[in-house]
Amino acid sequence: EFTPTPADQFTFGLWTVGSIGRDPFGEPTRKPLSAPYIVQRLAELGAYGVNLHDNDLVPIDASAAERDRLVSDFKAALNDHGLKVPMATTNLFTDPAFKDGAFTSADARVRAYALQKTMLSMDLGHELGADVYDFWGGREGTEVDAGGKLLDSLAWFRDSLNFLADYSESQGYNYKFVLEPKPNEPRGDIFFPTAGSMLGFIATLDKPDRFGVNPEFAHDTMAGLNFAHAVAQVIDAGKLFHIDLNDQKMGRFDQDLRFGAENIKTAFFLVKLLEDTHYSGMKHFDAHALRTEDEAGVWAFAKGCMRTYLMLKEKARQFNDDSEIQAALSAYRVEDSELEALSKKFSPENAQALKSRTFDRSALGTRGPGLEHLDQLTIDLILGMR
Ligand code: GCO
Ligand code: MN
Ligand code: MN
Ligand code: MN
Numbered sequence: 001e002f003t004p005t006p007a008d009q010f011t012f013g014l015w016t017v018g019s020i021g022r023d024p025f026g027e028p029t030r031k032p033l034s035a036p037y038i039v040q041r042l043a044e045l046g047a048y049g050v051n052l053h054d055n056d057l058v059p060i061d062a063s064a065a066e067r068d069r070l071v072s073d074f075k076a077a078l079n080d081h082g083l084k085v086p087m088a089t090t091n092l093f094t095d096p097a098f099k100d101g102a103f104t105s106a107d108a109r110v111r112a113y114a115l116q117k118t119m120l121s122m123d124l125g126h127e128l129g130a131d132v133y134d135f136w137g138g139r140e141g142t143e144v145d146a147g148g149k150l151l152d153s154l155a156w157f158r159d160s161l162n163f164l165a166d167y168s169e170s171q172g173y174n175y176k177f178v179l180e181p182k183p184n185e186p187r188g189d190i191f192f193p194t195a196g197s198m199l200g201f202i203a204t205l206d207k208p209d210r211f212g213v214n215p216e217f218a219h220d221t222m223a224g225l226n227f228a229h230a231v232a233q234v235i236d237a238g239k240l241f242h243i244d245l246n247d248q249k250m251g252r253f254d255q256d257l258r259f260g261a262e263n264i265k266t267a268f269f270l271v272k273l274l275e276d277t278h279y280s281g282m283k284h285f286d287a288h289a290l291r292t293e294d295e296a297g298v299w300a301f302a303k304g305c306m307r308t309y310l311m312l313k314e315k316a317r318q319f320n321d322d323s324e325i326q327a328a329l330s331a332y333r334v335e336d337s338e339l340e341a342l343s344k345k346f347s348p349e350n351a352q353a354l355k356s357r358t359f360d361r362s363a364l365g366t367r368g369p370g371l372e373h374l375d376q377l378t379i380d381l382i383l384g385m386r
Pocket of ligand 4: 136180286
């Protein structure tokens with residue numbers, strides 16, 4: 001029970017389980033794992049796929065021959081173990097060339113190089129079968145606004161995305177693009193800090209239908225926002241093409257904790273939202289094992305992410321089937337078909353009827369909605385006491 005299968009559509013990144021435990025204060029604590037080995041282990045654990053940045057597989061300075069060898073070994077492992085590559089992305093943050101941004105660099109040469117690198121990475125992703133292409137603008141931001149590029153950055157980023165969407169089409173790639181917001185880290189301020197910022201920006205692109213959002217649990221949580229609320233807004237906009245799952249304490253550095261390790265209640269409502277709305281995209285665990293861990297800890301981490309998701313999925317099912325919880329939910333909502341009909345859509349008659357209606361304001365303010373009871377039932381359920 002709670003053992004995943006590929007049908008669950010769980011994915012990890014080469015960079016997630018492959019993390020060697022480096023942080024700004026300390027050297028790596030683990031040895032690098034080869035891409036084919038990661039593929040084998042993830043398949044054994046029941047994952048559906050593995051995602052990558054171009055340079056997770058092919059070093060930035062690799063020769064053509066080295067690239068071909070690495071890609072063909074990786075493909076052979078994918079084939080042998082039946083693992084897919086659903087999402088690809090570009091590393092536009094590690095190399096010093098990108099220290100002040102990639103598509104939003106003030107240096108036109110860096111922006112052009114970022115386009116070149118992304119096109120080549122899109123070629124690689126397509127070769128591996130990816131149909132989602134992610135843009136996480138980790139370096140797209142500033143510490144110094146005196147540079148005066150706030151509006152230029154938006155325009156440069158827009159031009160780049162329009163260029164790359166056209167490139168995708170010209171190559172027959174059919175990529176769906178996802179934009180991944182983050183408020184800060186590694187830059188002091190990253191442009192497009194929230195899911196809402198991305199939704200607003202997508203509407204300004206030439207081909208908005210090709211673009212969706214890739215929200216991440218830790219990114220909203222760092223900023224003290226409620227991740228389930230952000231995801232609901234993305235779903236409402238029809239833009240949830242991908243999701244990055246992990247965990248995080250509010251106000252900390254970017255922790256990338258195992259999914260469900262910290263904010264169990266928000267994780268529960270997130271899983272319930274994804275399951276109730278039949279989210280059909282990949283559930284990508286963008287997290288890594290603690291720096292304290294050895295390789296066994298890495299696989300315990302990966303297993304734990306998937307197990308916790310499946311346990312919360314079972315809890316969501318129980319929540320929906322629990323008659324006491326459902327009774328509390330119906331008691332919370334007050335229905336009034338006459339007033340709902342008047343409020344649904346404007347007409348001069350409806351407006352007039354509402355304006356002349358008398359409301360018992362004091363009764364409205366006195367009613368107890370039963371949320372304490374409902375919330376405690378939820379806690380009992382999550383803690384396994386129901
Ligand atoms: C982070 C980001 C990254 C991206 C990845 C794919 O906080 O470092 O979440 O892990 O998701 O680069 O674009
Ligand atoms: Mn992240
Ligand atoms: Mn991170
Ligand atoms: Mn991410």
